[in-house]
Amino acid sequence: MEVAKTIASVRELVKAARSRDQKIALVPTMGALHIGHIALMERAVKDCDYVVVSIFVNPTQFCPGEDLEKYPRPLDADLEICEQVGVDLVFTPTTEQMYGTANLTWVTVEKLTEPLCGRLRPGHFRGVTTVCAKLFSIVQPDIAYFGQKDGQQAIVIKKMVADLNMPLHVVVCPTVREPDGLAVSSRNQYLTEQQKKDAALIYKSLQNCKEMVEDGITDTKSIIAQMREILSQAPAIKIEYVSILDAETLQEIGSVDRLVLAAVAVRIGQARLIDNILVDVGEQ
Amino acid sequence: MEVAKTIASVRELVKAARSRDQKIALVPTMGALHIGHIALMERAVKDCDYVVVSIFVNPTQFCPGEDLEKYPRPLDADLEICEQVGVDLVFTPTTEQMYGTANLTWVTVEKLTEPLCGRLRPGHFRGVTTVCAKLFSIVQPDIAYFGQKDGQQAIVIKKMVADLNMPLHVVVCPTVREPDGLAVSSRNQYLTEQQKKDAALIYKSLQNCKEMVEDGITDTKSIIAQMREILSQAPAIKIEYVSILDAETLQEIGSVDRLVLAAVAVRIGQARLIDNILVDVGEQ
Numbered sequence: 001m002e003v004a005k006t007i008a009s010v011r012e013l014v015k016a017a018r019s020r021d022q023k024i025a026l027v028p029t030m031g032a033l034h035i036g037h038i039a040l041m042e043r044a045v046k047d048c049d050y051v052v053v054s055i056f057v058n059p060t061q062f063c064p065g066e067d068l069e070k071y072p073r074p075l076d077a078d079l080e081i082c083e084q085v086g087v088d089l090v091f092t093p094t095t096e097q098m099y100g101t102a103n104l105t106w107v108t109v110e111k112l113t114e115p116l117c118g119r120l121r122p123g124h125f126r127g128v129t130t131v132c133a134k135l136f137s138i139v140q141p142d143i144a145y146f147g148q149k150d151g152q153q154a155i156v157i158k159k160m161v162a163d164l165n166m167p168l169h170v171v172v173c174p175t176v177r178e179p180d181g182l183a184v185s186s187r188n189q190y191l192t193e194q195q196k197k198d199a200a201l202i203y204k205s206l207q208n209c210k211e212m213v214e215d216g217i218t219d220t221k222s223i224i225a226q227m228r229e230i231l232s233q234a235p236a237i238k239i240e241y242v243s244i245l246d247a248e249t250l251q252e253i254g255s256v257d258r259l260v261l262a263a264v265a266v267r268i269g270q271a272r273l274i275d276n277i278l279v280d281v282g283e284q
Numbered sequence: 285m286e287v288a289k290t291i292a293s294v295r296e297l298v299k300a301a302r303s304r305d306q307k308i309a310l311v312p313t314m315g316a317l318h319i320g321h322i323a324l325m326e327r328a329v330k331d332c333d334y335v336v337v338s339i340f341v342n343p344t345q346f347c348p349g350e351d352l353e354k355y356p357r358p359l360d361a362d363l364e365i366c367e368q369v370g371v372d373l374v375f376t377p378t379t380e381q382m383y384g385t386a387n388l389t390w391v392t393v394e395k396l397t398e399p400l401c402g403r404l405r406p407g408h409f410r411g412v413t414t415v416c417a418k419l420f421s422i423v424q425p426d427i428a429y430f431g432q433k434d435g436q437q438a439i440v441i442k443k444m445v446a447d448l449n450m451p452l453h454v455v456v457c458p459t460v461r462e463p464d465g466l467a468v469s470s471r472n473q474y475l476t477e478q479q480k481k482d483a484a485l486i487y488k489s490l491q492n493c494k495e496m497v498e499d500g501i502t503d504t505k506s507i508i509a510q511m512r513e514i515l516s517q518a519p520a521i522k523i524e525y526v527s528i529l530d531a532e533t534l535q536e537i538g539s540v541d542r543l544v545l546a547a548v549a550v551r552i553g554q555a556r557l558i559d560n561i562l563v564d565v566g567e568q
Contacts, residue, residue: 007449104394105413105447111388129389130448137449163389164414165291165421 001082002089007138010091014052014139017088022049026141026168028132031055032072032186033081036176040145041085043173052139053082054091056098061127067270072189091139098134107133107164109156112250116152116263117274120240128153129160136161141168149175149183151261151276155250175275177203183275190271198234199273202264205230206277209244209262213279218256220244231266240265240272247278256281285366286373291422294375298336298423301372306333310425310452312416315339316356316470317365320460324429325369327457336423337366338375340382345411351554356473375423382418391417391448393440396534400436400547401558404524412437413444420445425452433459433467435545435560439534459559461487467559474555482518483557486548489514490561493528493546497563502540504528515550524549524556531562540565 004010014024025048027040033055044051055078062068075092082090106126112118113125136144146154154172161170176184181203182196191199205227212223227242245252247259256279263276288294298308309332311324317339328335339362346352359376366374390410396402397409420428428445430438438456445454460468465487466480475483489511496507511526529536531543540563547560 011451101443101446103447104396105444106392106394107389107417107448108392109389133391134447134449137451140451159385160389162385163387163418164391165418167295167421167424 001079001087003079004089004091005093006097007093010052010089010138013089014050017050018140020049023143024048024139024141025051026135026139026144027051027053027087028135028144028146029053029055030057030071030186031078032074032189033078034176034184034186034188036147036149036184038081038085039176040147040173041082041087043171044143044145045086047143047171050088051086052089052091052141053087054093054135054139056091056093056131056135058098058127058131059095060099060103060130061124063121063123066121067187067190072186091135098131103130106130107160109160109163112152112156112159115245115250115252116241116243117265118152120265125153125156129156132157133160133164133166136166136168143169143171145171145173147175148172148278149185149275151263151278152250155247155261175277181207183273185273187271187273191268195236195268195271198236199266199268199271201231201234201237202266202273202275205242205264206262206275210277210279213256213281218281220252220254220256223256223262227262227264231264234268236268238267240267244279285363285371287363288373288375289377290381291377294336294373294422297373298334301334302424304333307427308332308423308425309335310419310423310428311335311337311371312419312428312430313337313339314341314355314470315362316358316473317362318460318468318470318472320431320433320468322365322369323460324431324457325366325371327455328427328429329370331427331455334372335370336373336375336425337371338377338419338423340375340377340415340419342382342411342415343379344383344387344414345408347405347407350405351471351474356470375419382415387414390414391444393444393447396436396440396443399529399534399536400525400527401549402436404549409437409440413440416441417444417448417450420450420452427453427455429455429457431459432456432562433469433559435547435562436534439531439545459561465491467557469557471555471557475552479520479552479555482520483550483552483555485515485518485521486550486557486559489526489548490546490559494561494563497540497565502565504536504538504540507540507546511546511548515548518552520552522551524551528563 025044180200309328464484531545
């Protein structure tokens with residue numbers, strides 16, 4: 001496994017792989033790798049010949065007051081994980097390397113970035129799409145892998161790739177969960193044991209949405225009310241949003257009459273946690 | 285020479301060229317090809333093995349009320365020119381083909397797009413950078429060619445390519461001029477013979493700027509006043525701007541103490557004409 005800190009060396013190594021006719025994968029991460037990332041990497045190793053993992057805590061996707069400084073950066077452990085999974089190249093650029101040209105250029109996706117986390121984290125998705133556009137240009141992967149856990153992000157990235165005709169495929173992998181349903185996240189590290197127990201209610205509320213739809217209840221107001229009810233069982237949970245949206249346009253809908261994204265964001269103690277599921281009215 | 289209307293067929297043809305280890309050039313145009321474009325294409329033919337010319341009147345770079353509808357589209361003559369110059373592939377997409385996915389994604393370059401044409405044509409550069417990002421992703425050229433005539437555009441595109449780490453080089457070719465100095469432009473077609481004569485004052489004013497700097501006059505206010513004086517010799521000329529800016533940051537400066545962009549935009553009759561020159565204080 002190679003570790004590259006510079007854009008130039010990544011380009012060189014990937015070019016060599018391509019000249020060997022290898023299929024290139026990119027798994028963009030902010031490090032603090034967990035079993036969710038491992039699932040993405042394993043999928044990449046299965047699909048492709050040359051797997052690149054980027055580890056970069058991207059400052060432009062953090063809003064003022066967020067956890068940029070304290071975001072975990074266990075680089076040695078991350079590299080160990082990459083090695084074990086069979087990754088070929090880890091790209092660990094500095095902020096200087098990524099934004100050294102006094103960046104003035106932004107990639108933005110309209111509309112899809114307005115609801116949910118877009119409303120609560122202004123500028124967040126602009127940072128995500130811009131850094132992904134940069135990583136895609138640096139690595140030029142055939143396939144890039146993202147997790148369904150960041151559901152809105154996956155939808156936004158897919159739209160960017162389609163709209164800008166970027167020459168790659170985006171694969172979105174299922175959310176990996178703890179046995180109690182809690183979606184695996186680097187930010188779970190901020191939780192105490194009790195908070196972790198409370199956080200299991202997030203997935204419970206999402207499952208409840210699915211069950212209500214399966215029972216023929218389609219009125220989103222009623223479903224959301226019951227989801228909030230479940231979350232309120234833990235007073236430590238502060239709800240940021242509970243939403244049911246058209247899974248393609250991310251627009252609010254009154255009735256679950258198509259594929260929808262049920263999405264929850266909460267704060268528990270130091271952590272901001274998000275989760276979502278796709279619910280299809282026809283999947284019973 | 286091949287002519288392709290679809291993104292898929294362009295990708296296929298370019299892929300074949302790349303598999304032959306050919307160096308790929310892209311000359312993005314809006315058609316109505318003239319000797320300025322021919323100079324770009326000839327340079328591309330000289331530098332590269334496989335030259336792609338795109339002909340697409342990009343609606344997103346026109347502002348409301350501009351000449352989108354009447355912009356000349358002499359496709360047969362354009363193809364004839366491409367053939368004669370030795371172009372390998374002409375890409376002539378429809379608007380549907382380029383923006384068929386209900387585009388929500390934009391590439392924007394801040395600051396550099398604020399002065400000059402950016403101020404007078406809101407949204408123009410966002411349309412230019414977005415369509416160029418798309419064309420770069422579709423063709424994946426090694427080198428893309430632009431004219432110095434659209435000086436701000438060249439600076440903005442270069443910044444976008446640098447900031448987003450796009451894997452290509454941008455080559456900016458000198459402005460091609462009529463014998464009287466008028467910069468060649470597709471929009472010169474809108475001019476009567478008298479208006480063409482008046483339009484020669486644009487280059488005369490730019491040359492005057494250069495001469496004043498060579499004579500040791502560096503105060504931009506004095507230089508701009510004299511440039512305006514020259515332009516006012518033709519009452520048909522309506523000045524949009526006469527500016528002297530830092531050639532890298534495009535910020536206004538009081539004194540010509542570095543490489544500057546002297547830029548003029550005017551309206552004459554039906555036409556909006558722009559021109560510029562780079563002036564270096566040390567080039568005497």
